[in-house]
Amino acid sequence: MKASASLAAVVVAVLLSAASISALHAAYPERPIQVIVVFPAGGTTDLIARVMQPAFSRALGVDVVVRNVGGGGGTIGTAEIARARPDGYTIGLSPIGPTTTQPHLRALPYDTLTDLQPICRIYDSPVVMASKKGSGYDSIAEIVKRANAQPNGVIYGSPAPGSIPHVVMVALEQAAGIQMRHIPFKGTAEGMRALLGGVVHIYGDVANVVPEYDLQPVAVYASERLKEFPNVPTVKEAGYDLSYSIWGGLFAPAGVAGAVVQKLSAACRKALETESTVEGLRRQRTPAAYLDAGEFAAFVRSEHEKNGKVLSAAGLKK
Template identity: 50%
Template sequence: MPKGTRRAFSRLAAATAFLGSLAFGLPAHAYPDKPVTVIIAWAAGGATDVVTRALEPVLAEKLGANLVIRNITGAAGTIGTAEAAAAEPDGHTILITPAGPITTQPHLRELPYDLSSFDAVGRINITPMLMMVTKESPYQTLDDIIGASKEKPGSVKFASTGAGTLPHISILALNQAAGIDTKHVPFQGSANVMQALLGGVVDVFSDQAQLVPQYELHPVAAWADERLPEYPDVPTVKEGGYDLSFANWLGVFVPTGTPEDVRAQLEEALKATLETPSIVEALEKMKLTISHMNGEELAAFAKAEHERNGKLLADAGLKK
């Protein structure tokens, strides 16, 4: 058979096979058919990274794929998030992220992505943030922090994971509510903050609750409406006289345009993972309570968070 004829025949055979698979309702390519990259826009050892690595073995099993975790850090989570947004929308790249990179950062700077760049897969948890210090810190209570800041403005150094992140917004809100002046020290992620906090470079940090037991820290106050069941002895910021509450959450997203059947597989795998007893136990040890949402619910929730955080940033004079 001539070479050109063979090539044409091969193409015809491939097309016939594809159409045949459609006729019988079978996918042309099974998903997943290669390793799935999980992008974390923060450093290894940070709050998001620790939770993701706890989920990874079970999520890989439920999805039937090898998961490859990539930590792509920088610019308050926006570098890794931008890379996730630009990935092929075939389900082989997923993003596990807290609120900041997709609900606050697009309000602050020009980015190659926004909330519409992603399809939601599901929420993992939502937890009011804790204000934390080392056990040796001179600031063991909220009154200690407020008093020192009033006595010597700028003396208390608050860390954040970057301008416009929830840890930063909480500082701005407390400064305004209490009429104090604190020094803001931004870092690239909570793992970097922990090094600085334990080393005495900064004094106070507010972020996800699992950092407290992980690094043996002292919880000063909870940014919550009521005391947290996991920390019943820790007063809320509201009890200190300031009507402030902030909660961080982790969600799973894929680039917009990912096929619906692929998203459905990811949704089911995430749901099954979060219902696995070993995962429930692992997150409970981190003082995290699973609060699952499916993709549709997370999409609506993230949109509301995006609008709320935009208003908070505008009120603080930070919106672009």
């Protein structure tokens, strides 16, 4: 009899505890949410966060505070997201580099696949290979021809070793069986000056650098042609099945309750569908590309694996 009473007490306690936890998640959020942006204020990632901030706040019903934690190519801020308390009140916006390329290049205080919980993808910008107008580097076929005639004679730039603009060129070298020379710079602006000055011949980056610097688009690393450049072929049309983009999304530390993640993901979607957010992203030439938590997790894992293989084959992996 006593045993039965004890068992009943345990069951009641468990049920009450479960009900309490359920009520806690149902009430979330009850206070402001902090979004860590892993690059300094004024950059592309920061501007995207601030465009989305008002609608995201309205969707959640609480204030959303953006805090910039720059340094280490985005890895310092991403590490802070990973070690935050897993209660859903500290999340962050981090792009492809700190989550799927940098972890392969050096030891970091986080593992993307085990220490971060994807919430939603926000944007996805296909990479465009570009050259200086009139330089003669106006097609993949011409670039491959020149590289075959003179190994390391074709020079390309990137904003940093292991960055996506670097990775896409390494991938082309591997696919085409050619050797080109890489010169890294301290950011896109410096790289664009080098391209326009003839120091490098080609450069891969997001589409908005083409009109901004009056460049010649050569090819796009996308599954289909971009509406901005309808006459520019894809890299696949040139014979190389390569697809790369520069994307970013919201992450939480691992361990956040599933119900909380789903609320954040739903609010993310609602914010991205809001007219003010759509218009703000359009002005930045950054297309919204929502994926929910499950889809984004699978996408991040796939990107992490793909970029790791490219960097390993290039001898760049740690």
